[in-house]
Amino acid sequence: MVFSGFFALSASLLYVFASLLIWQKIKLFDRVNLRAQRKKIIVFAVIAAILHVVTLSSTIWHPDQYFAFNLSNTLSLITLLAAIILLGLNRQYQAETLGIFIFPVAALTTMLPIGFPEYTPLPLEIGSHVFISIAAYSLLGLATAQAILYSIQEKRFHNRQLSNLMRALPPLQIMEELMFKLLIIGFVFLSFSLLSGAFFVEDIFAQHLVHKTFFAVIAWILYGVLLTGRFQYGWRGQKAVKYTIWAYGLLVVSFVGTELVLQCLLDMP
Structure with a gap:
């Protein structure tokens, strides 16, 4: 536990350092060496992700060959995967600026499993x-x-009000391309999740899964409508943004909201 705490704290601090470097890149966009700054950000973030893997593996996998899940290490795993995906995509899209939203959350959730061992x-x-x-x-x-x-970048671009943050992001075309690539891959994983979940549900009401399943299926339908509209009718821009936000909001309610109700309010396992 001592080593897990040390690795978790180290990962958290490195995520914070990476976030500060991104913020410095945004704030001093015209005066900073972008190539050198990107390299520093990636180095800190990669080491943080590796330490995150080490500390999470010690809390999520039990020696008796089963997974030990709770809300804290699940949230930690979500942010870890988001960080790894961002780092993987960065080679093609140079999208490390998105880490300003991911790395601070990862810094927080890295520490959560240590404080909530149940x-x-x-x-x-x-x-x-x-x-x-x-x-x-x-x-x-x-x-x-x-x-x-x-969405913000497009509105600022049309109003000619680009801040340093907007200018530090990839061009609009690349931002949209990356968004839909993530949506397609995420939709495939969500589909497999719903299909695989059907094999483990014996009684959806007795297992308290009706709330989670309902919202997840509605989210899946919204994502399906969005992707169909994209390929059939060329949907893009603010319309695609609204569908994406609403669908993910339903997923958040499906997972986090249901877990909080069952574990905290109803005191259910």
């Missing part, structure tokens, strides 16, 4: 389903952050 044991099969679900949440959450930034 967990629910899950066998490997169900745990795998949970991992697929968390991957979907991470991808679609990153797409939502991208959509919000794209």
Whole structure:
């Protein structure tokens, strides 16, 4: 536990340093060496993600061959996957500026599993389903952050009010391309999550899953409508942004809201 706490604190601080470097890049956009600054950001973020993996693996996997899930390490896993996905995409899109939204949250959630050790044991099969679900949440959450930034950037561009933050982001065309790429991959993971979940649900009411399933299915439908509209009718811009935000809002209610109600208010396992 001592080593886990040390790694968690180190990862959290490195995420903070990476966030500060991004903020410095944004604030001093015209006067900073962008290439050198990007390299520093990536180095800090990669080391933070590695330490995040180490500390999370010690709290989420039990030696008796089962997953130990709770709300805190699930949130930590979501932000870890979001950070890893961002770092992976950065090679092609140079989108490290998006870390200003992800890395501070990752810094906070890295510490959560240490402070909340209680967990629910899950066998490997169900745990795998949970991992697929968390991957979907991470991808679609990153797409939502991208959509919000794209929306602000597009409005500022048309009004000719580009701040340093807007200028530090990739061009609008790349922002939109990245948003839809994340949406497509996230939609695939969400589809697999819903399909795999059907195999483990014996009684949706007795297992207190009706709230989660209802909102997740509605979100899946919204994402499906958005992607169909994109490929069939060329939907883009603010319309795509609204669908993305509403759909992810339903996913947040599906997962976090239901977990809080069951664990905190109703005191259910």
